[in-house]
Amino acid sequence: MDIKIPRATAKRLPMYYRYLSGLHDAKIKRISSSTFAEAVQVDSATIRRDLSYFGALGKRGYGYEVDNLLDFFKKILNQDHLTNVALVGLGNLGQALLHFNFHKDSNVRISAAFDIHDDMINTVQSGVPVYDVKDLQEQLRDQQIEVVIFTVPATVVQDLCDEAVNGGAKGIMNFTSKRLSVPKNVRVQNVDLTNELQTLIYFIEHYEGE
Amino acid sequence: MDIKIPRATAKRLPMYYRYLSGLHDAKIKRISSSTFAEAVQVDSATIRRDLSYFGALGKRGYGYEVDNLLDFFKKILNQDHLTNVALVGLGNLGQALLHFNFHKDSNVRISAAFDIHDDMINTVQSGVPVYDVKDLQEQLRDQQIEVVIFTVPATVVQDLCDEAVNGGAKGIMNFTSKRLSVPKNVRVQNVDLTNELQTLIYFIEHYEGE
DNA sequence: TAGTAGATGATAATATTTTCACAAACTTTG
């Protein structure tokens, strides 16, 4: 279970997991890499290679047993237990993420929110308690939350990130355009919507038809 | 200007552009690849390589002229003119994107929104007119909008996508977990928040300290 | 004006990722 798999593979795992969940719900029992490939739009050889990093999960001449695979992925992706996540910044995007039901198709939920505005602090929004952002470090530590989502202005995100790290954060999801500096043992995932949109537009203009 | 650059490079361009804008605003006139590297957290050799695909933009022994580079990137990234974008689906995430000021650091703006609910249709939300989603194809064609953002339920996104493509869409930003089927000349950018979060958690658990 | 520090651009080396293609292993069918 501690095999070092390529990063590119790791990034595809959640997609595989979700597709398998769908198959499971549809009571489909087996799946071949080629059918799989079509659904998730990844080459079938890539899928087979990805899966093979974890051992021989399929049967030749048959395919993959959906439930087997799913159970396996559940463990790999930590979906066999609940992961609590904190959300910092309840602006528009923060609010939207609060409503966004991560828990619907993953075993992740936002269990604490933080904001700077008095009218928010100590209320409960969408079932999630809102704390003063001043108490970020302390609350993360107390509640043993290791994953933090930042939807705050870019100007303050580095300071808050530092506090989160002091509070024990190991993973940061950063919606600002500022690149964060963190210790080596902390992982940052950047989600920059403006960048994504610009990249899309760039590809439209320069890679027509590929 | 029609040079074929690697995809990996293309994905970094918006980040470079944004950083350069910041330098420009701070009235900084020159920048070296090593300083650049530190700010955007990309190896300096990679930055030099990326930039050199477009020709010799820097001066040896000196660095890069910020304003030069910025002008260059403006053209490359289509930031020298406004790009109008449509937003389909005004749920929580859609509303948040409507408020999200893409235009603040890019020359992109949402100029039309679409929803299925009567109480939304024909209103103006955050300065953007809201149309009936039934008229998606027609409106895209009339308004010559080529980029569409989908924040709708996964169950309906493929149908809407087909209509958008019929309406002339060339780029799709897809916030659902469904992988879209589109003609080869249409580009899809998937932004799957649940996946990103799961990937982050996976890396925390399995790649500690790298 | 000569010497030096500092920086690019280009090339080479390395690393990572994807794809091809096929033997081996399994299922299904008659």
Next chain:
DNA sequence: CAAAGTTTGTGAAAATATTATCATCTACTA
């Protein structure tokens, strides 16, 4: 039960991407 038909797992090749190195050029100093 044997033959036919599938589909995996994987070695090898190809394609992409990153990093290292260095000759060469610029700016600056004295």
